[in-house]
């Protein structure tokens with residue numbers, strides 16, 4: 001089939017590349033000339049494992065093309081994906097200006113029937129707005145369907161090519177047939193394409209992300225309680241995750257969820273609820289708890305250094321909001337680094353992929369290091385924010401020689417408590433040890 005993908009960011013690029021891989025002719029459109037220039041030179045602007053192989057093959061075989069010209073991109077398309085940003089507005093609602101602008105532009109350009117697909121995460125009612133915007137000037141028949149995307153960054157290709165499920169919202173049998181044909185190669189593994197009305201499809205995406213954010217937040221609260229009652233959240237995770245009704249995934253306590261999706265989508269669903277006069281109380285708690293969780297380690301750092309961080313050097317391992325991505329949107333590391341800097345600390349950082357993105361924000365306020373060990377040179381403490389695999393089994397002896405103090409504040413629970421204790425490290429993690437002295441704001445964890 002002939003496909004256009006409008007918006008060549010994370011989702012657009014993966015969608016375009018994967019549909020080219022299943023034999024379609026794909027043109028990706030973006031207004032960012034620099035991005036399209038790089039893509040036309042064969043450069044992928046994001047770090048996403050496994051994307052390069054598919055990208056190179058499909059570009060080389062002529063199935064994947066790029067343009068800044070919307071008219072040229074959609075000219076022959078049977079399906080037009082909108083993979084455009086939906087950032088939070090000031091009131092938390094998803095800002096639809098990018099989507100509705102493209103919808104306005106599309107109307108006069110459509111020359112034949114096409115299925116316009118909302119791939120972006122959009123609130124209930126958006127498909128109707130997109131339809132109305134296109135209809136203002138369209139001279140041909142078209143359908144608008146909702147097809148939310150569930151891929152995770154870092155494993156996006158795998159998620160896209162082997163989806164747990166595909167959700168499509170439409171009342172048009174013609175559009176349904178087109179979407180069935182498009183997704184047939186991806187759902188052969190036995191996972192379904194679930195058809196429903198478009199409002200339910202739009203809600204499904206927010207329900208999925210909010211549920212997962214809630215699941216993580218629940219475990220973060222269990223972790224906080226573990227520190228008070230003297231229990232270990234890792235054991236609780238194993239103890240409850242083996243119950244198939246609960247499931248093992250997304251139960252890892254840590255320094256709070258981040259990324260470009262959970263924070264904004266939970267906010268947007270809360271806003272939709274308010275718009276419909278419904279007080280979605282769980283969502284409000286999820287947001288409030290996550291804000292606190294991101295700050296969970298700072299009181300421990302302050303306490304350890306008796307409030308005196310001035311001229312202390314704090315090494316930071318991990319900047320990306322999670323491993324296998326260079327994405328730093330809503331990354332807990334950033335907020336913590338800013339807190340360290342404003343307390344007067346010097347900060348040395350290492351991340352295998354995300355340092356260039358952080359340089360654009362923090363410039364020379366922190367020292368960027370080429371290895372994790374270089375960041376530890378003369379450091380008074382180490383803080384960990386991302387569970388990159390290389391941080392899991394470091395050379396502790398080497399660390400010992402480099403660091404001034406053997407102190408680790410770990411927001412991802414990477415190391416065994418007894419191993420750290422045996423090696424003489426002072427080790428703080430999330431929800432795994434009893435609290436010795438309990439002042440509601442300034443927790444001191446035993447080690």
Ligand SMILES: NC(=O)c1ccc[n+]([C@@H]2O[C@H](COP(=O)([O-])OP(=O)(O)OC[C@H]3O[C@@H](n4cnc5c(N)ncnc54)[C@H](O)[C@@H]3O)[C@@H](O)[C@H]2O)c1
Pocket residue numbers: 006007008009010011012029030031032035083084085086098101102119120121122149150151152153260261
């Ligand atoms: N990133 C993810 O992991 C993920 C996963 C599932 C769903 N989503 C949702 O998908 C949507 C897109 O997310 P993303 O992370 O790919 O966004 P992104 O910001 O990485 O990319 C969006 C792209 O759209 C382009 N763009 C803006 N206006 C345009 C226009 N008028 N014409 C053409 N291109 C235009 C931008 O230049 C940019 O390249 C969002 O709604 C997001 O919530 C994201």
Ligand SMILES: O=c1ccn([C@@H]2O[C@H](COP(=O)(O)OP(=O)(O)O[C@H]3O[C@H](CO)[C@@H](O)[C@H](O)[C@H]3O)[C@@H](O)[C@H]2O)c(=O)[nH]1
Pocket residue numbers: 121149150151152153154209212216249250251252253254255256257258259260261262265321322
């Ligand atoms: O047990 C866990 C799992 C995740 N996280 C954190 O949760 C955040 C989000 O992680 P993840 O869901 O893996 O990353 P995303 O790429 O943001 O993917 C989410 O957001 C996408 C955009 O909507 C959806 O498509 C995906 O299905 C959904 O998982 C990150 O900060 C993780 O560190 C935890 O703290 N504990």
